[in-house]
Amino acid sequence: MSTKRTKGVTIVYPIVYGNTASLLPQKKVPDSDHTHKWTVTVKGINGQDLGHFIKKVTFKLHETYSNPQRVVEHPPFEITETGWGEFELSIKLQFIEGSEKPVTLYHNLRLHSYEDDGSISTSSKNKPVQSFQYDELVFTDPP
């Protein structure tokens, strides 16, 4: 049975996705390389609740993370982890409307930049990194 669609209508949902990162105080990570705590997020703008049309979000981390595929089924669509470096991760959006195909986004996790001597500048080490990009989910002839 095919879904009845509304011809000539286009719905656009602006989204923002990316990560924040903060330095972990060394004392909190004894004998560990985990220098940073980071959060990857997909969110609407102006407080729009993406849970109205997104059923689940799957964050695919680097394979060295335990359970690298992290599924989030309710807003906020985000995950928080600790780590030591930057890598590309994917973010798969699946929609409540079953006839809408999933959308996969890609984001390069960004941490604090290191100086040539391996240090992090005093000015930036106390500030969280913010690395976000804007995109739009476009639905044509919605059901």
Ligand SMILES: O=C(Nc1ccc(C(=O)N2CC(c3nccs3)C2)s1)[C@@H]1CCCN1
């Ligand atoms: O950094 C990079 N790749 C990374 C992959 C994974 C990273 C990470 O932070 N972690 C894995 C996770 C672990 N938990 C337990 C044991 S491993 C903590 S970093 C590349 C290579 C250099 C430049 N960018």
